[in-house]
Amino acid sequence: MSQSIIAKRYADALFQLGKEKAKLEQFESELVTLRDVFRGNKEIISFLNHPRFSMEQKKKFVSDSFQSFSAEIVNTLKLLVERHREEIIVDMIGFYIEMMNDAKGIADADVYSVRELSEAEKQRISETFAPKVGKQSLNLTNIVDPSILGGLRLRVGNRIFDGSVSGKLRRIERKLVSANNR
Template sequence: MSQSIIAHRYADALFQLGQERSKLEKFETELQTLKEVFRSSEEIISFLKHPRFSIDQKKTMIAESFQSFSEEIVNLLKLLVERHREDIILDMIQDYIRMMNDAKGIADADVYSVRQLSEAEKQRISESFAPKVGKQSLNLTNIVDPSIIGGIRLRVGNRIFDGSVSGKLRRIERKLLSTNNR
């Protein structure tokens, strides 16, 4: 079974547990913090994967390091270590966050522009395009790409909205080439 399927199952179980105990938001906040900790500190992952340390030592480290976290999150981390699933922790966190965003009606999107967009511009883009993809808002990541010449290109999942100058030029070129071939 692939790592992503396993990560999704753990995230789904945690999401259901959060719903039952009304802790969805708390879990999300803790998982965001956990994601930053695991991304910024390679030592934690290498410690958890290292065969020289016993599972009990790893569980003790988790309990001590994350004592301010909810019991459910700490127990999940201990379970993942016990089952030698340290590799899926970040994927599991991403899946949980994706589930939370779906529940809130939020989608992640990349917006390509010639320059860095202001928060007001991002907000207007989110308000304009969220209804087109059936969401309430978009969580935008701005990617500066001078090759688009002007305008914006927005990618939400597998949908692309291309209002860039380079995109319009490509469409004109295709149209001209197709009329020349007739």
Template sequence: MSQSIIAKRYADALFQLGKERSKLDQFETELLTLREVYRDNNKIVSFLKHPRVSVDQKKKVMTDSFQSFSEEIVNTLKLLVERHREDIIADMIQHYIGMMNDAKGIADADVYSVRELSEAEKQRLSETFAPKVGKQSLNLTNIVDSSILGGIRLRVGNRIFDGSVSGKLRRIERELVSTNKR
């Protein structure tokens, strides 16, 4: 079974538990903090994967390091350590965050522009494009790309909205080429 499927199952279980105990937002906050710890500290990952460190030592580090977290999150982490599934923690967090975003009607999107967009511009883009993809809002990540020449290109999941100058030029070129072949 693939690691991603296993990570999704743990995320589903945490999501259901959070729903039952009305702790969905608390779990999300804690998992976002854990994701930052994982990203910023490579030593914890290598420690958890080290074969000479016993499972009990790893579980103790998890308990001590995340003592301010909810019991459910800490127990999930200890369970993952016990089952030698430390490498799926990041994927599990990503699946949980995705489930929370779906529940809130939020989607992640990349917006490509020639320059950095202001918060007001990002907000307008979110308000304009969120309904088009069936969401209430978009978490926009602005990527500066001078090759688009002007305008924007927005990617939400596998949907692309291309209002860039370079995209328009490509469409015009395709039209010209296709009319010349006739």
């Protein structure tokens, strides 16, 4: 079974547990912190994977390091360590956050622009495009890309809305080439 499927199953189980205990928001905030910790410290995964340390040492490390987290999150981490699934922790957190965003009607999106966008501009873009993809709002990541020349390009999942100058020029070029080939 692929790591992605396994990570998704753990995320789903944690999501259901959070729903039952009314701790979805708390879990999300703890998991975001946890993801930052694991991304910023690759040594943690190395330690948890290392065969020289016993399972008890690894579990104690998890308990001590994340003692301020809820028992459910700590127990999930211990379970993942016990089953030698440390490498899926970051993926599992990503899937959990996706589930939370779906539940809230939020989608992650990348917006490409020539310059950094202001918060007001990002808000307007979110309000304009969220209904077009069936969401309440968009969680925008602004990517500055001078190659688009002007305008915007928005990517939400696998959908692209291209209102950039370079995109319009490419479309005009394709029309001219196809008209000349007739």
